[in-house]
Amino acid sequence: MRQSSAIARRVAAASVSLVLASGTAACAGPRDADAGGGAEKTPAKGGTLTVLNSAPQTDFDPARLYTSGGGNIPGLVFRTLTTRNREAGAKGAKVVPDLATDLGRPSKNATVWTYTLKKGLKYEDGSPITTADVKYGIERSFAAELSGGAPYLRDWLVGGDTYQGPYKDKSGKGLASIETPDERTIVFHLNKPEGEFPFLATQTQFAPVPRSKDKGTKYEEHPLSSGPYKVVGNERDGERLRLERNPHWSAATDAERKAYPDAIDVRSGLDASVINQRLAAGRGADAAAVTTDTNLGPAELAKVSGDKDLAAHVGTGHFGYTNYLAFNPKVKPFDDPKVRQAIAYAVDRSSVVNAAGGSSLAEPATTFLPDQKAFGHTEYDHFPAGASGNPRKARRLLKEAGHENGLTIRLTHSNAKNDETGPEVATAVQDALKKAGITVELDGLEDNDYSDRIHDVDHEPGLFLSGWGADWPSGGPFIAPIFDGRQIVKDGANFNTGFLDDKAVNHEIDEINELTDLDAAAARWGALDKKIGRRALTVPLLHPVYKRLYGKDVRNVVISDWTGVLDVSQVAVKSS
Template sequence: MMRRTRTVALTASAVAIALGVTACGGSSSNTSSSAPVKGGTLTVLDESDFDHTDPQRTYTTEGQSTDELFVRTLTGWDETGSTPKLVGDLATDTGTPSKGDTVWTFHLRHGVKWQDGTDVTAQDVKYGVERAFSGDINGGPPYAAQWLVGGGDYKGPYSGKQLDSIQTPDQYTIVFHLDQPVADFNETTAMSGWSAVPKSHDTGSTYDTHVWSDGPYMIKSYTKNKELVLVKNKYWQQSTDPIRQQNVDEFDFKFGQDQAAIDQQIKSDGGIAQTSIEQYPLAGSDLNSFANDPTIKSRYYNNAAPGINYLAINTRTVKDIRVREAIEYAIDKTTVRGAFGGEAYGDYASTMLSPGVGGYKKFNLYSTNPAGDVTKAKALMKQAGDPKLTMSMAIENTPTQEHFGDAVKTSLAAIGITVNLVPMQVANYFNTVNNVKNQYDLTWGDWIADWPNASTVLPTLFNGDLIAQNPQANQDLSYLNDPNVNAQITKISKMADISQRNAAYGNLDEQIMKDAAVVPLMYMKFSAISGSKVGGVIPDTIMAEPSLVHVYVKQ
């Protein structure tokens, strides 16, 4: 999933492994076991609006984390304990598999209400999942199309057709028929795409600003790129919800301020900053000093992310593998990491699967020195005919990303490659680079496992067969379309044993790196802060976000 991009693929056991390997730092004082205070307004300061809040379209951690306040999914993660626990959300439990994990049955809770007081039904869930197949609703996770029988040919419900592999024998039962065994399918259903949408309130491509709530909060007003206001959904009942609370009266999301300015405002802890929190990571210029500042320790959150920060090399435009290998060796990861904030941002990466994700295997095919190996890079360029190349590189238009872009530009200039940076607005970045009409030679990306299994990383980022299927929501930023890799993904995805499947993906990771289609940069950690009157923040190790589902404002 994008953090900013992100995918999810992790089993509960893998989550536990992830936490054991990369425990969350920072203070836990805001997760006090004392009774939360009711009332007040929590202000959320974000540098950018969300790409989407439409549950079938959002595929960023900020968007999905915010959706948890007003969108409920079939299953979900209870993160109040020492490790995340998969539980039923709309469903009474985590589902029942049959026929070799190819059929999954969920029974819905009674008493879950929409914001108008009507019941949430299995038919609403079916319709919600079906709408993700429409060409008007793009950008979300690809799992439904990959796994549901008939999903490859289905075009969504707007033409009046239904998907027969989703059955609703009664108002509270929904059954999914898959074309292959998926042992962790019930972890997929914790993503926002597996949520209910009432057909009568679906506004199609404009649903972002009109999402109908079955959670504790509902949209009062939404002005894109400026402000989102959530208020209480009076029909929500705590007795039906094992994950969320309804403590504050209102959430006020404000967009568009520079990230460093947000950091400093909340750090000052004056006025509205006392009851404010941020969702985007600290600016690279602030990270090191904030991480080591004892005066803000009680309100500083450092979430280890099951994910990777990377540079994608377009294999369609940079066709010579020797040039791509030269780029692998030339990148100085020390200056790159410095742009994102230094050591506090994360460890240097050499693989696309990160530690804590099931299937991770430690290896390094290129320079063991994080500063790179320019001599080796120049030798590879010489073998390629010593071309003098000019490449475009997509980045977000933030100071952190601009410093990152300059670091890459300097690294590649040393081997005769000129880099032209293409900065884009944060809110539109992934919508732009994921559209196959907009291909860049180099593209910055980051990816967080949708749940910590390799099956939510490599198949989404490197299955070339998906490029044509998702022309407006392509996650394969390197445009890698290696028939051998594609065949291995298909073969591995059908393995019923999760441990066996993860091990096979670990080997595939090494094969993908031999294609030199991406430069892994850092295994990420995300840091954020809140004001002194913000309580109940849960470190969300699935989203790598400060979770707001139990938050309250201290009086």
Template structure:
């Protein structure tokens, strides 16, 4: 039978980082190498195949913002000041350890100042040393919001740089334009190998942010081509890119001869067991699982980020089931109304009331695929609470929704376009939502996208009225859920909506975000974030659909198959190898 690993959370698990608290997620059963019944081995060699359906839209470290990709690249080509180790024990996997830095950092001024010293002997793939200035330049790229788009933007709110009164953005606009460079140079300083960050408010869990994201990664200025760097990889890890990265086809990683594992922890961070890793992009989920179930050829040495499709569940039995895992994920799937196109709160409320989340779940495979959600915040996050705005029936209420549309005085049927990433299963789920929406008085056009997704929904001029999204906390705090998704100030620019796909803008919500960000205790921060989520529910800034379940299958020659909190419950490439 498949192994069931439940991802649980210690409500107030403490990590000793300048007195800060961080919550941890993890499993309550399988140990490393046991998940899915695969073999264990420390042998090196062979080729691991990673099968992915949708294109990876960013490999630029400052732009990567998908949990799977963050860890895949952390284990292979990009190293950080600190990182998360390989472990299924949540207390271990969510505690940062030194990587390119000599330790996990020193904090002063109540968490407003953090310093790290870069190790001696760490190198780029061309053999040149990684310097403090490389880390400083990497951080500067985040501020070029017109060029480096799509990535995490916490630095815009935290780094001690004044805000421009006209734009609401920091007065520094990144290395390409260079306006406000003197302000940036005061906020991040280098003294030999020591880099120091100055923040405008406490950031007690800053090492968690570094370990969880790539926004603070080093970047060599002479290798920066701005937007054209989006599919370039200049490695400092155990692997490097062989040839070019193809957005729609993938690429192969091979060993980096200038990587020195003596500067790393090859047992607990990057075992680097395969000689090469092939990212194979573009096959449908169904095609991937036809190969994995047959378990022949390259599929024997393959893992995937695609979940087992519901129509294939009855094939996961016998020896095939021994290679399967089922685990609750840290991700919540949701939809957002586009506030530019749907400004009337009664129309948004009607959309919420008409949404049949249970039909979406059933069409997607039922309980092996999804669990019900009553907030955009995952229940594993500290301070989670059900959002009262979404306490109604999961099946929706078309009659009540139609009454709200009538009260709004809009012409019916009310046309809406629903944009989502298209797969065979997602198309069925979208059709299930359409049925109830149309019964409530909407006229729904389904807009399933295949070749690209986030690049489209982040455009301010998109035609979408309702937009699908999926999110997991960047680290286990709601400060990494609702603010990055709905704080309009760092998100909404002339070129991009960032993660605020519905262009939500609320002074009341932003005030609560500021209150949480400046809180001196976890309790005060949590209380402000809970109120912020209530505000979002009242405004119908989002509608939760479900919590994704991860049901995976891997090839029979894959060794040490492991999913960890550090890998967002996807396969952890730091541990996995193959039988040669």
């Protein structure tokens, strides 16, 4: 996940299980309860599910969707070669087959991946889904007019760096690195080993699109469905999206999506406070409503915690996201590791967590990788500051660095309120560092200016608040963009903010990428995180915690470690 705007960060929600709003009780799997929290009920087909969201579901075209955003609405319409396992908690962080019969068959060095489509796959019009459609769907994502999706295919596929899409392809043959020897077989040729290709194959760019049905930028108005629902209305570019059953979808070919409701009504562009008010009141259609992008704030959470019925309808959890202090070692005094270490010791994570909304909405972090097994999380704390900081140790390091009388530095942050990169967290850091003799001048920027500044290699600040989330639950898309020296971007958005370009680190990243054993890869990502952490190029601060209301008539709530959002493909609004 590219580091996002304040709005996008707030919609990148997460949950691993159902937890009461007080945080004192949890269950590991789906829970079906009536409005009074009574007996469990069996989910049944029927009814209409309403989705109330802040961000519009814009650009509803598989080529343009970045699947880490937008909740999981696209997965109701677009199937891909692989998908996430639709189970609660850690089991949901696994990748499983979708259109394909398996996770793919790699060559010895993981540079060639072969997939076979299941039999009997059909679009909403009853026509068969073929590998030629999958190939074309991928190729059209390279067209400039359909930009916006994840960038990996351009980097990974042989010839992807120069291909401009089918609209400019005069040969009509498309990418030679994607072969379709028959209607059910597709082969990908990569320019480097990528053991995590099955994760990439979950991205919406892998959704099939028949060439004959492609309408370019207008395809989003009525994309051809390969999933359990089809689009019957798209108003004001995703502000209201209406879905109904796809009569040609077969559960026999799709073990992941339950498709309980008859229809799904997605209403977006709503104010967050209005969404939470409607979900809390639960009147009319709102009793069967959910949100996939709107959290409860501290004040709202306090009210919900005091209401037993509402507390029973809150999903809580952790998306793979880390907020941290980032250093630019090219800017003095941050070129001195002892200064960076001093700041790491001085940070008061208790105050930072409180500034982010309290322990119900944030957890302290000492590792860059999130605290989830799928990422390869390995516990470490190279600069132990305890819960409230260690200013004495920080002062000693500053003295060793020649700053016996302290120093003055500048901290750049976003001006977005109630955001982990905003003024509240910045002030908490400022207060903590003051105890160590470090005067912090705050430099608040409006969100667009802030994003542009921290990603510009020529103007990157010396110290700033930042955050990162992964496109899939693995250490790879978490570690590589931030610490791989070959990903330093000089003429665009740069995310390797510490400008680390270490041959040993780069080599280890390459070796891990060759592994197709994802558990073995996870262990090595964790070890690499621990190794890089000693350099103090970042100071991990917190992992956000997300809490979301859902309607009293909603059944079969499943929240996994992959997306962190309530899975709309599992929800029912009727019981038997």
